[in-house]
Amino acid sequence: MSRYLNPAKIGLLALIELYVSKAVPASATVDILSFTASHLLDIGHSSAPKNPEARWKRAESTVSLVVTIAEFEKVLSPLTTASGIPGRGLWYAFLEKLWKIDSLDALHEFFGRCGNMLARTKEEEKRDNEAGVAPPDPDTILLSRNSPFGAFVRRSQLEFTRLRFHDAFELWKDFVRYRQTTAAYYRKKTPSFQRLSFDTVLLTGEHEWGSTVEDIASVAYSGMLRGDPIATLPVSTDDIEKLLEFQIEQMQKYGNRIPLEIRHQFHDLVNDSAMVPSLSHYLSYLDAWRAGDYSTSFDYLHRYFDYTMQNRDRLFYQYALMNLAVLQADFGCHKEAVAAMLETISTARENRDMTCLNFALNWLFHFGRAHPKITKDLESSSMLGTGRDSLAFLRSKAKESGMWTLWCSALMSEAKMSLSNGESVATALEHMVRSSEILVEKNMKGMMGSQMALNISLWDRLGVSYLSSTGCEVFLRCHAQHSVFDDELKVTSRQASMLALRGKYDEALARLEGIDSNALRSWKPSQYWHKFRGIIKLRRDLHRNNLAGADYLLTQLLQNKADDLEPDLGFVIDNLHIDHLVRRGDMQGAFAKLEALISDLREENKDIALRVRLLILKAELLDRSGRPQKGFTVAVRAANVAWRARLIPLLWSAMGAIANILSSMAEFEPAIQLLEAVLPRALECDNAVMVAQLYSYLGDAEMGMAGRMPPQSNKRREFMTKALAAVEKAFDHYSSVEDIRKQCELMSKKATIMKVAGDNVLANDYAAAYMALRRDAAQTLA
Numbered sequence: 203m204s205r206y207l208n209p210a211k212i213g214l215l216a217l218i219e220l221y222v223s224k225a226v227p228a229s230a231t232v233d234i235l236s237f238t239a240s241h242l243l244d245i246g247h248s249s250a251p252k253n254p255e256a257r258w259k260r261a262e263s264t265v266s267l268v269v270t271i272a273e274f275e276k277v278l279s280p281l282t283t284a285s286g287i288p289g290r291g292l293w294y295a296f297l298e299k300l301w302k303i304d305s306l307d308a309l310h311e312f313f314g315r316c317g318n319m320l321a322r323t324k325e326e327e328k329r330d331n332e333a334g335v336a337p338p339d340p341d342t343i344l345l346s347r348n349s350p351f352g353a354f355v356r357r358s359q360l361e362f363t364r365l366r367f368h369d370a371f372e373l374w375k376d377f378v379r380y381r382q383t384t385a386a387y388y389r390k391k392t393p394s395f396q397r398l399s400f401d402t403v404l405l406t407g408e409h410e411w412g413s414t415v416e417d418i419a420s421v422a423y424s425g426m427l428r429g430d431p432i433a434t435l436p437v438s439t440d441d442i443e444k445l446l447e448f449q450i451e452q453m454q455k456y457g458n459r460i461p462l463e464i465r466h467q468f469h470d471l472v473n474d475s476a477m478v479p480s481l482s483h484y485l486s487y488l489d490a491w492r493a494g495d496y497s498t499s500f501d502y503l504h505r506y507f508d509y510t511m512q513n514r515d516r517l518f519y520q521y522a523l524m525n526l527a528v529l530q531a532d533f534g535c536h537k538e539a540v541a542a543m544l545e546t547i548s549t550a551r552e553n554r555d556m557t558c559l560n561f562a563l564n565w566l567f568h569f570g571r572a573h574p575k576i577t578k579d580l581e582s583s584s585m586l587g588t589g590r591d592s593l594a595f596l597r598s599k600a601k602e603s604g605m606w607t608l609w610c611s612a613l614m615s616e617a618k619m620s621l622s623n624g625e626s627v628a629t630a631l632e633h634m635v636r637s638s639e640i641l642v643e644k645n646m647k648g649m650m651g652s653q654m655a656l657n658i659s660l661w662d663r664l665g666v667s668y669l670s671s672t673g674c675e676v677f678l679r680c681h682a683q684h685s686v687f688d689d690e691l692k693v694t695s696r697q698a699s700m701l702a703l704r705g706k707y708d709e710a711l712a713r714l715e716g717i718d719s720n721a722l723r724s725w726k727p728s729q730y731w732h733k734f735r736g737i738i739k740l741r742r743d744l745h746r747n748n749l750a751g752a753d754y755l756l757t758q759l760l761q762n763k764a765d766d767l768e769p770d771l772g773f774v775i776d777n778l779h780i781d782h783l784v785r786r787g788d789m790q791g792a793f794a795k796l797e798a799l800i801s802d803l804r805e806e807n808k809d810i811a812l813r814v815r816l817l818i819l820k821a822e823l824l825d826r827s828g829r830p831q832k833g834f835t836v837a838v839r840a841a842n843v844a845w846r847a848r849l850i851p852l853l854w855s856a857m858g859a860i861a862n863i864l865s866s867m868a869e870f871e872p873a874i875q876l877l878e879a880v881l882p883r884a885l886e887c888d889n890a891v892m893v894a895q896l897y898s899y900l901g902d903a904e905m906g907m908a909g910r911m912p913p914q915s916n917k918r919r920e921f922m923t924k925a926l927a928a929v930e931k932a933f934d935h936y937s938s939v940e941d942i943r944k945q946c947e948l949m950s951k952k953a954t955i956m957k958v959a960g961d962n963v964l965a966n967d968y969a970a971a972y973m974a975l976r977r978d979a980a981q982t983l984a
Contacts, residue, residue: 205361205438205439205440206357206358206361206438206439206440207358207361207362207365207373207438208268208373208376208437208438208441209271209373209376209377209379209380209381210241210267210268210380210441211358211438212300212303212309212312212377213267213271213274213296213300213380214238214241214242214354215312215316215354215355215358216296216299216300217234217237217238217274217296218238218319218345218351218354218355219299219316219319220234220292220295220296220299221234221235221238221343222319222342222343222344222345223343224343225283225292225295226281226283226292227281227282227283227292230281230282230292233277233281234277234281234292237277238351239350240260240263241263241264241267242350242351242354243350258452258460258461258464260448261445261448261449261452261464261468262463262464262467264441264444264445264448265445265464265467265468265471268437268441268471269467269471270380270383271380271381271383271384272383274293274296275293275384278291278292278293278296279291279293281293283295290391294388294391297381297384297387297388298388298392300381300384301381301388301392301395301399301400303377304399304400304401304402305401305402305403306370306371306374308402309370309373309374309377310362310370313358313359313362313363316355316358316359317355317359319344319345319352319355320344320345320346320347320352320355320356321344321345321346321347321352322344323347375423378400378401378423381400382400385400401419401423404418404419437471439479441471442471442472442479442482443479443481445468445471446479446481446482446485447481449464449468449485450481450484450485450488453485453488453489453492454488455648455686456685456686456687456721457492457686457687457688457721457724457727458492458687458718458720458721458723458724459489459492459493459720459721459723459724460489461720465489480506480509481506483502483505483506483509484502484503484506486498486502487499487502487503487506487525490502491529491532492723492724492725492726493723493724493725494725494726496529496533499529500529503522503525503526503529507521507522507525519549519553520546520549520550520553520555520558520562521558523542523543523545523546523549524542524543524546524558524561524562524565526542527539527540527542527543527546527562527565528565530542531569532726536569536573536576537576539569540566540569540576540577543562543565543566543569544566546558546562547559547562547563547566550562556599556603557603557605560596560599560600560603560605560608561608563592563595563596564596564608564611564612564615566592567592567593567596567615568615571619572769574806574807574808575805575806590616590619593612593615593616593619596608596612597609597612597613597616600612606640606644606646607646607648607649609637609640610637610640610641610646610649610653611637611649611652613633613634613636613637613640614633614634614637614652614653614656616630616633617629617630617631617633617634617637617656618630618656620633621659621660621663621809621847622808622809622810622811623810624810624843624846624847624849625847627660627664627848630660631660634653634656634657634660637653638653641653647681647684647685648684648685648686650677650681650684650685651677651681651682651685651686651688651689651690651693652689654673654676654677654681654689654693655677655689655692655693655696657673658670658673658674658677658693658696661673662851663811663848663849663850663851664848664850665850665851665853665854665883665886665887666886667700667886667887667888667889668886668888670696670700671697671700671888674693674694674696674697674700675697677689677690677693678690678693678694678697687718687721687724687727688726688727690717690721691717691721691727691730691731692730694713694714694716694717695714695730695731695734697710697713698710698711698713698714698734698738699734699738700888701713702738702741702742703888703889703890703891703939704888704890704938704939705745705890705938705939705940707738707739707741707742707940710738711735711738711739714731714734714735714738717731730768730771733759733762733768733771733775734771736755736758736759737759737771737774737775737778739751739755740752740755740756740759740778741778742940743755744778744781744782744785745939745940745941745942746940746942746979747785747942747943747979749782749785749786752782752785753782756775756778756779756782759775760775760779769808773812776795776799777815777819779795780792780795780796780819780823783795784823784826785943789823789826789827792823793823796816796819796820796823799816800813800816800817800820803816810843810847810849811847811849811852813843814840814843814844814847814849814852814856815852817836817837817839817840817843817856818837818840818852818855818856818859820833820836821833821836821837821840821856821859821863822859824836825859825862825863825866830862830863830866831863831866831867833859833863834860834863837856837859837860837863838856838860840852840856840859841853841856841857841860844856850883850887851884851887851889851892854880854883854884854887854892854896855892855895857876857877857880858877858880858884858892858895858896858899860876861873861874861876861877861880861899861900861903862899862902864876864903865899865902865903865906868906870903870904870906870907870910871907873899873903873906874900874903874904874907877896877899877900877903878900880896881893881896881897881900884896890935890936890938890939891935891936891939891941893935894931894932894933894934894935894936894939894941894944895932897928897929897931897932897935898928898929898932898944898948900928900932901925901926901928901929901932901951902925904921904922904924904925904928905921905922905925905955907921908921908922908925919959922955922958922959925955926952926955926956929948929951929952929955930952932944932948933945933948933949933952936948942975942979945975946972946975946976946979949968949971949972949975950968950969950972952968953965953966953968953969953972956968
């Protein structure tokens with residue numbers, strides 16, 4: 203196997219020669235140059251791919267170009283030559299140039315004349331003048347020696363002169379096999395073409411050697427003349443290394459696994475190569491890691507660093523430890539991961555590797571935020587300090603060393619910490635604007651996912667749901683192709699969650715189903731995707747009162763350990779579990795679960811929004827238990843914290859709980875004033891359940907005021923009309939999320955209001971509708 207040259211590169215040289223000789227028409231110049239440059243340059247000039255499948259198109263085309271000449275045919279067949287002769291297109295001109303290389307000697311001549319395509323140096327011009335050689339025509343196209351094409355021609359010449367005779371002959375045989383598939387087409391266009399025209403030595407000696415020429419050809423070219431399958435593919439070490447680097451870059455940049463088709467093609471190339479680069483072990487490690495195969499990934503990681511560190515002492519030891527820590531953390535070995543990362547920090551300090559050190563500290567900070575129980579002793583017993591100190595250190599070091607990604611990440615982490623601790627929103631916005639400025643100035647497209655996710659979360663906390671959903675759409679349409687797949691998955695999940703809160707379950711599931719299937723072959727994204735689909739289906743089953751289906755889904759979701767779940771998913775599942783217990787009538791179990799969650803959040807100092815949500819849930823459970831007044835202190839505390847932290851949707855829920863408590867104390871007028879002030883802003887949150895609950899509380903308060911008015915009075919009828927309108931709106935919002943139980947409850951309230959108002963006909967109609975709802979629900983579940 204050649205180190206650099208292969209038949210495909212000979213084809214590229216022939217294509218460049220066609221361009222230099224002006225055989226390419228002006229209309230096709232851009233297509234030819236783009237095709238050639240895409241296979242010579244590491245970074246293409248094309249814009250970013252519009253979809254995930256297009257990211258692998260370059261690797262697939264590179265493999266196809268190496269394996270078969272058909273890739274050239276796709277590009278050249280539709281094009282004509284500059285001469286415009288009918289029946290003689292650019293594909294024919296290209297084949298004619300290849301078939302004129304009809305011997306090993308002709309191959310040497312081909313590489314020898316490649317130097318004529320290059321611009322002459324001053325020494326060569328001086329030598330030509332002394333020898334009386336005429337200078338080239340000024341209109342002749344010559345390649346600059348330092349241009350990409352010129353550098354490719356020079357290196358190809360150099361690599362060919364370095365080949366031993368055996369390697370040069372193997373290259374010649376590979377080239378003959380490579381172009382052999384075009385023999386039928388070229389024979390049709392060229393009548394003088396014969397069976398042995400591929401080798402002029404055999405063609406010339408046929409008259410002298412007679413029938414023995416077949417034996418000579420079979421010895422020289424094995425079974426190629428008989429049409430035997432090719433034993434090995436014409437691949438070079440350079441091709442293997444470039445494909446390896448490209449695949450590793452794609453997996454690290456986007457977090458996806460290699461598509462199966464490209465993976466099989468690449469394995470064929472590696473198996474046919476004489477040498478297997480050590481980098482292939484790292485690729486196998488990444489693929490096994492993404493696939494969730496812990497033992498195989500662990501083995502390949504050790505194998506890669508065993509090969510690469512044999513002659514490098516401990517220079518790259520910290521990167522081996524860092525990869526090991528990330529691997530162990532992903533597979534749940536958290537204590538081992540922390541130990542490995544601490545050793546990474548020590549080794550990076552010893553080797554003065556600031557890049558690795560800063561990354562390790564940043565990873566340790568985020569790991570500590572996700573798993574505070576595991577790292578709680580580090581802040582007091584190590585030199586790392588508190589989380590805020592670590593961020594300040596990272597921010598300053600990243601700025602000094604020009605690590606823009608880390609600097610941007612540290613600023614966003616500070617903004618997240620401010621929001622999580624319920625501090626000033628203005629401070630969080632300041633950090634976000636600074637990180638956004640760095641992101642735009644340095645054109646860090648890969649960081650847009652984290653930035654947009656933080657913006658989406660901020661607008662959601664501030665209760666501006668429209669901007670939050672718009673941010674999701676902007677990211678998915680404009681920035682998803684540049685970001686890690688995890689960001690795309692989480693933003694899509696957030697969008698699906700917003701749709702589910704409005705009762706659009708089918709549309710939410712369709713959004714999740716529309717995610718790239720190849721990207722979901724990775725283990726962790728696949729787990730997240732399946733769990734989120736399960737959460738949406740669980741929410742739908744709970745609302746439809748399908749408790750048997752909810753039991754099945756909840757059992758599956760609760761089987762995962764707390765450490766295996768993403769923090770946001772774990773909290774949502776716990777909330778739905780409490781809702782399920784309440785719908786089952788197990789209030790004692792729901793209270794026990796709630797108290798355990800409040801205790802855990804208090805110990806771990808988690809996001810203040812989660813704690814406020816649990817306080818509101820506690821007040822609602824007390825109301826369901828018939829003791830709403832006992833939750834007054836809890837609701838007021840939740841409202842106070844939500845107002846200070848600017849958690850606007852939670853603030854409206856807390857105010858609704860307070861209004862309900864006021865109604866239970868017969869303070870109906872303050873409750874109505876509170877709810878009428880809250881409801882217009884609550885509608886902006888696009889949370890159908892919350893709005894329906896507020897309208898239901900308003901209907902109760904209005905009905906309470908009606909009870910205080912004299913019988914048959916206009917005021918009594920007015921309040922009852924308002925109560926009926928509020929109950930109908932609550933019914934409509936509960937209907938949008940298909941909450942059967944609440945629909946039945948509100949329908950019974952409407953029947954009661956009509957009966958009190960003396961309209962027995964409507965009361966009977968509402969009672970019949972109530973029975974119909976219960977009957978339809980039972981038939982649906984059956």
